[in-house]
Amino acid sequence: MKKVSLKDIAREVGVSIALVSYVLNNKREGRISKQIAARIKEVARKLNYRTNQIARSLKISKTFTLGLIVADISNPFSSAMARIVEDEADRHGYTVLFGSSDENATKFKKLIDTFLNRQVDGLIVSPPADSEDQLLMLQQMDLPFVLLDRYFPTIKTNYVAINNYQAAKNAVSHLIEKGSRQVGLLSFNSTLYHLKERKRGYLSALKENGITSKKRWIKEVDIFTNKEETEKAMAELIKGPDPVDAVLFGSNVIAGHALHYINSTAIRVPEELAIVSFDETDALDLFYSPLSYIRQPLTEMGRQATRILLDCVEHNNKVSHIEMETTLVVRASSVRRTE
Amino acid sequence: MKKVSLKDIAREVGVSIALVSYVLNNKREGRISKQIAARIKEVARKLNYRTNQIARSLKISKTFTLGLIVADISNPFSSAMARIVEDEADRHGYTVLFGSSDENATKFKKLIDTFLNRQVDGLIVSPPADSEDQLLMLQQMDLPFVLLDRYFPTIKTNYVAINNYQAAKNAVSHLIEKGSRQVGLLSFNSTLYHLKERKRGYLSALKENGITSKKRWIKEVDIFTNKEETEKAMAELIKGPDPVDAVLFGSNVIAGHALHYINSTAIRVPEELAIVSFDETDALDLFYSPLSYIRQPLTEMGRQATRILLDCVEHNNKVSHIEMETTLVVRASSVRRTE
DNA sequence: CTGAAAGCGCTTACAG
DNA sequence: CTGAAAGCGCTTACAG
Numbered sequence: 090m091k092k093v094s095l096k097d098i099a100r101e102v103g104v105s106i107a108l109v110s111y112v113l114n115n116k117r118e119g120r121i122s123k124q125i126a127a128r129i130k131e132v133a134r135k136l137n138y139r140t141n142q143i144a145r146s147l148k149i150s151k152t153f154t155l156g157l158i159v160a161d162i163s164n165p166f167s168s169a170m171a172r173i174v175e176d177e178a179d180r181h182g183y184t185v186l187f188g189s190s191d192e193n194a195t196k197f198k199k200l201i202d203t204f205l206n207r208q209v210d211g212l213i214v215s216p217p218a219d220s221e222d223q224l225l226m227l228q229q230m231d232l233p234f235v236l237l238d239r240y241f242p243t244i245k246t247n248y249v250a251i252n253n254y255q256a257a258k259n260a261v262s263h264l265i266e267k268g269s270r271q272v273g274l275l276s277f278n279s280t281l282y283h284l285k286e287r288k289r290g291y292l293s294a295l296k297e298n299g300i301t302s303k304k305r306w307i308k309e310v311d312i313f314t315n316k317e318e319t320e321k322a323m324a325e326l327i328k329g330p331d332p333v334d335a336v337l338f339g340s341n342v343i344a345g346h347a348l349h350y351i352n353s354t355a356i357r358v359p360e361e362l363a364i365v366s367f368d369e370t371d372a373l374d375l376f377y378s379p380l381s382y383i384r385q386p387l388t389e390m391g392r393q394a395t396r397i398l399l400d401c402v403e404h405n406n407k408v409s410h411i412e413m414e415t416t417l418v419v420r421a422s423s424v425r426r427t428e
Numbered sequence: 429m430k431k432v433s434l435k436d437i438a439r440e441v442g443v444s445i446a447l448v449s450y451v452l453n454n455k456r457e458g459r460i461s462k463q464i465a466a467r468i469k470e471v472a473r474k475l476n477y478r479t480n481q482i483a484r485s486l487k488i489s490k491t492f493t494l495g496l497i498v499a500d501i502s503n504p505f506s507s508a509m510a511r512i513v514e515d516e517a518d519r520h521g522y523t524v525l526f527g528s529s530d531e532n533a534t535k536f537k538k539l540i541d542t543f544l545n546r547q548v549d550g551l552i553v554s555p556p557a558d559s560e561d562q563l564l565m566l567q568q569m570d571l572p573f574v575l576l577d578r579y580f581p582t583i584k585t586n587y588v589a590i591n592n593y594q595a596a597k598n599a600v601s602h603l604i605e606k607g608s609r610q611v612g613l614l615s616f617n618s619t620l621y622h623l624k625e626r627k628r629g630y631l632s633a634l635k636e637n638g639i640t641s642k643k644r645w646i647k648e649v650d651i652f653t654n655k656e657e658t659e660k661a662m663a664e665l666i667k668g669p670d671p672v673d674a675v676l677f678g679s680n681v682i683a684g685h686a687l688h689y690i691n692s693t694a695i696r697v698p699e700e701l702a703i704v705s706f707d708e709t710d711a712l713d714l715f716y717s718p719l720s721y722i723r724q725p726l727t728e729m730g731r732q733a734t735r736i737l738l739d740c741v742e743h744n745n746k747v748s749h750i751e752m753e754t755t756l757v758v759r760a761s762s763v764r765r766t767e
Numbered sequence: 768c769t770g771a772a773a774g775c776g777c778t779t780a781c782a783g
Numbered sequence: 784c785t786g787a788a789a790g791c792g793c794t795t796a797c798a799g
């Protein structure tokens with residue numbers, strides 16, 4: 090079955106292609122004979138016409154397509170984000186192209202290239218380490234984009250993120266308040282700003298509470314981490330001399346692996362080890378002690394990012410920085426002492 | 429910065445647009461002066477030219493785009509599939525558009541429409557219940573597509589799926605062999621063929637082992653299920669008179685919710701309740717008793733589906749039915765008796 | 768109220 | 784070895 094075009098409808102009805110286009114796009118309403126309009130619509134339906142977006146895009150220099158690059162699509166955090174952005178974009182008539190950089194700057198560059206070739210109208214990205222050049226290129230090209238979840242303080246552009254410093258600081262202060270003194274940090278070894286901010290918040294909370302931080306309380310695993318490395322780091326935190334009595338996990342993936350290890354030991358949570366984690370996920374639901382965690386306002390972040398981007402695409406060229414507040418959700422895993 | 433087109437390069441080099449196109453596409457190699465070719469490539473790089481895929485697609489009536497519609501993107505099964513299909517498609521120079529039907533036929537139809545408007549070259553879909561009409565429409569349009577994970581026996585078309593009957597039967601036989609007699613099934617209430625097959629396999633295993641199946645051993649929750657409903661169903665299976673001593677979970681989501689409930693009871697796994705689940709997921713990793721599960725060859729399924737589709741897109745018009753074997757991964761949760 | 772015509776950025780059969 | 788020209792399927796300023 091051949092695809093049907095405006096020409097086919099025009100021929101069948103006996104009018105010009107232009108007129109068919111006007112009618113189907115509801116342009117010049119009231120200035121076209123009702124009968125002809127009705128006839129055109131009827132034939133369009135009969136032939137099961139659908140507009141060729143490719144042709145339309147070429148003509149109007151707009152694709153109604155956005156690109157979204159997440160850090161790691163296998164992380165529920167990323168897939169949740171993907172769904173939120175897609176919903177919001179769809180609401181405005183845009184389709185979104187997805188990609189996952191897997192924290193790899195080269196893959197990131199490749200995705201940007203693909204998306205640019207496809208003429209996306211704008212991008213939402215969670216950039217990996219060392220991707221500043223790509224972002225500067227986008228700026229040079231004047232392509233609207235907004236950073237999500239992460240940003241580079243050196244690059245002045247739209248972003249939607251949380252206050253990682255404050256979130257970590259609150260979490261650690263809470264652990265101390267609930268009776269822990271030897272608070273560890275199990276996070277990623279990375280140059281990414283948001284991760285450095287988490288560490289800074291952790292250190293700051295210790296300091297404010299008169300605790301001298303020790304180097305061996307801090308374990309940083311590779312961002313392409315596997316279970317084994319994380320389990321080993323966790324083991325080091327709770328074994329040997331001077332073990333921690335509390336720990337802040339830098340991400341849900343880390344939490345999953347570390348808890349799996351804890352399950353294999355005799356250590357009790359929260360009595361011997363209090364825990365707070367960044368981000369929740371179903372994967373943590375089956376741990377015996379309900380986990381306290383730092384909740385990011387995912388939905389709001391995704392929506393805002395999409396709206397800011399669409400604003401830019403529609404030519405409001407102001408730059409927006411949105412820093413959202415997190416919530417510390419306190420459950421059993423972090424509370425050793427109840428006043 | 430204005431986008432640069434072939435025309436810009438042609439003007440700068442002083443040749444025709446056609447020649448630039450040939451050079452950049454490596455057509456007519458050897459039949460174009462080396463110097464001019466080099467000069468064209470140099471200028472293209474200098475101006476940071478990227479081909480406008482939209483224009484190209486319009487001309488060649490091909491977009492190098494595939495559409496993928498999964499059942500529920502928030503399910504790790506779906507996101508894993510998405511990544512596999514994307515990888516394989518990318519390897520062949522195709523981009524993939526994603527969508528999640530959320531098991532909703534109306535949303536499914538809407539996604540198909542969007543993808544068709546965008547002129548995808550083909551589709552890979554996990555259809556929800558009552559979506560036969562959409563598939564028949566695709567067939568009428570001669571648009572290549574392959575069903576993934578699910579199919580309708582009444583529709584003759586490409587599909588890649590597992591043998592659900594056999595998988596369920598094996599799992600239940602295993603439970604019986606390991607000492608269970610009162611085997612329950614906690615699955616979805618749906619007209620979807622693959623789910624009916626799972627139930628049929630379950631019943632068949634009971635029968636073959638001389639066990640009369642009881643209605644109250646079978647609980648079917650809504651496919652849009654929430655945690656509460658599943659927990660309630662699980663409670664009914666293990667409480668009251670005639671409780672089950674083993675259960676087969678129809679999906680990873682069901683398993684997650686049911687295990688969460690089991691965690692809140694005194695029931696011990698596998699001593700009092702043996703368990704096998706369809707599909708694994710990280711979310712189940714933290715349950716104290718390592719779960720036995722039916723492993724689907726995800727990667728192979730996604731790859732095959734993509735390859736079959738690309739074959740069709742490139743005009744090999746034979747229909748492929750691929751039914752893959754599953755593996756029953758036996759761990760602690762299902763073994764009550766060791767011979 | 769309606770249409771002829773130009774043009775979006777490419778590709779490619781054809782001609783030289 | 785190279786280019787003029789047609790055309791993919793739309794949209795829209797312009798003219799009547």
